[in-house]
Amino acid sequence: MKLIQDITPLCLSAGILREFEEYLRQEERSVNTIEKYARDLRAFFYFVGDRAVTKERVLAWKESLVVRYAASSVNSMLAAANSFLNWAGYPEYKVRFLKIQRGVFSKPEKELTQSEYAKLVKEASKKGNERLSLLLQTICATGIRVSELQYITVEAVYTGWAEVNCKGKRRMVFITDKLCRLLKKYIRKQKIRTGSVFITKNGRALNRSNIWRDMKALCKRAGVKPGKVFPHNLRHLFARRYYSMEKDLSRLADILGHTNVNTTRIYTVESGETHAKQIGRLELIIT
Structure with missing residues (x-):
């Protein structure tokens, strides 16, 4: 298990991320899920850069996502980060998902008749x-x-x-x-x-x-x-x-x-x- 504080963007992409992907494969996660998690984590790593990962920086990343993406997309990206943090041994750095009220009606512009x-x-x-x-x-x-x-x-x-x-x-x-x-x-x-x-x-x-x-x-x-x-x-x-x-x-x-x-x-x-x-x-x- 790697210490997150020692992670740099280079070793993340070349080492830790690869180890995490292998863990997901061992957990029998689907190929699409593994690819999605890897893509989202690259965005997370890019945001953190060469700084140490802290709860405050994870929260800052969450706030940056909120202004750019729909709530459901934010939550899917947070799921990837939370899964990674839990695997890496830092569950205390995980953040809460956005609360989304279930829609009563579907959007007509999206519903295929x-x-x-x-x-x-x-x-x-x-x-x-x-x-x-x-x-x-x-x-x-x-x-x-x-x-x-x-x-x-x-x-x-x-x-x-x-x-x-x-x-x-x-x-x-x-x-x-x-x-x-x-x-x-x-x-x-x-x-x-x-x-x-x-x-x-x-x-x-x-x-x-x-x-x-x-x-x-x-x-x-x-x-x-x-x-x-x-x-x-x-x-x-x-x-x-x-x-x-x-x-x-x-x-x-x-x-x-x-x-x-x-x-x-x-x-x-x-x-x-x-x-x-x-x-x-x-x-x-x-x-």
């Missing part, structure tokens, strides 16, 4: 990008994370379910009959014999940046605002649709792979417009 989702799928098909059309439908019809797309394999399609391993948790994801039929047809057409269904021309699994870029390219022609179009919003749409039909938050949490039901609540928040219409249907205005 079902009709907008349909426009994106149709535009992908119109452009002849069958892979993208099916990819959008696969994420939205299963509720998986974009990082879990790799588990939608030829074998999974032919059995009707995929075993997903994410963040140290395994869960079963069902692939509907209708989606299976579409994917089987695509698999035969592309002559994919085994492994991931969604691959590049070189046979490699699609990564997040490939998918993000392809989705953004649909926005203008489909008439959907770019701020609404990103892979995770398809997962949110799945969650809202499921909850509107079943009203079973615990089951939805299991389907999405959430340990905490409070995380699932965020996914089921609807727009204020939807709530206003529901209240209007109460028909309590007399005159």
